[in-house]
Amino acid sequence: MGTVVDSANQGAGSLTINKKVTVVFVLGGPGSGKGTQCANIVENFGYTHLSAGDLLRAEIKSGSENGTMISNMIKEGKIVPSEVTIKLLQRAIQENGNDKFLIDGFPRNEENRAAFELVTGIEPEFVLFFDCPEEEMEKRLLSRNQGREDDNIETIRKRFKVYMESSLPVIEYYNSKGKVRKVLSYLSASLPSSVLERERESLHIKQKLTSFLPQIDAAKPVGEVFEAVKAVFAPADEKPTSCGDGAVGGGSDVAVGANNVPLTEFEANHYEYDYTGYTDFVFSSECSACKCQDCRAKHDVVINAIKALTVSVKELTSKRGFIPSAPLEIKAKRRRRVISRALSSIQKSKIATPLSMCCTEQRTMSKGKQHELKKVNVEEATAEQH
Ligand SMILES: Nc1ncnc2c1ncn2[C@@H]1O[C@H](COP(=O)(O)OP(=O)(O)O)[C@@H](O)[C@H]1O
């Protein structure tokens, strides 16, 4: 017996997607309102909506050989084998003239995710995540009135269990890659961890989360939810790649902490948080919300420069026998000047930042290069100190 991917590949043949497409995954619990919001997005942003559940139900109706198996799995609240769903999605994408797709209710487990990526080579542009309390979802499903066989209390409970156990980890996976869009991302970036903690606390599924998870509060009325959705789509849609695109609220998790640098790294202690001027950087940089690789790379260079600067000043002050017992009294204005000078020296000395350089590579920048940065910054810092 072959793997899921093997069998999906065998059957894929003519189904191979031979056009460049933009894919947004729309995820959330059963009844969280994915389909409802997808209809709004289609109307306003020109996407084509592909609901995995609808495709599977259409397959049952078509009398296909897989029909009975799919029907039984859905009645049990289980997830249909990936190769079946992926083929349906591939066909729908290939046959549609559009090149922008909302894929709703997929991937629903790790197997779905990995197989789709391998078979189609498509990575989502971003992930939209609707978070809604179970009681609300249950109420909605029980009054959905679409004649669905799985909208009964017994199957609903099973679907909730599958969602918590299999689907949430997929959302967390995309979150770790900075793909999950949130609305207040730019704000959260500058907040101390205690505030982030409070934000995380407000999540309906908080007990299952291992990290901060961007979400849209899907328990609100349809119109309000769509306002949040619009904030995610509008900027991304208007100016997808340019620098300083004003994508306020449209940034993903990665956009704010650019390159996924954990916020805690800058908040380890008061001294470091204060000294790096991280807050200032986030709000003053034109590119802080931009996710293009260029900006990410630049941001990494700055972060490294700031770190090097911190080390240098610590060294300088300890050499002078001055060990600060309180946070260093460097005023915000001066701090910004130091940082901006450090940045311009870096640019002037043409430290090349290849666009292809990924965040990890940047962070593991060779010691030699870090030393170079440090040298530049020691001079700047010394000048400032005087
Ligand atoms: N924000 C909302 N407030 C109240 N009811 C909603 C909201 N969003 C969707 N619904 C209703 O809840 C039910 C489930 O919504 P649906 O979009 O089908 O969810 P999903 O696609 O996530 O399963 C539908 O009857 C829909 O009209």
Ligand SMILES: Nc1ccn([C@H]2C[C@H](O)[C@@H](COP(=O)(O)OP(=O)(O)O)O2)c(=O)n1
């Ligand atoms: N990727 C997917 C998506 C849906 N399914 C099956 C299992 C789900 O319980 C049903 C219904 O999914 P659908 O997305 O239409 O509905 P809910 O979000 O659960 O309300 O379809 C699947 O097996 N694999």
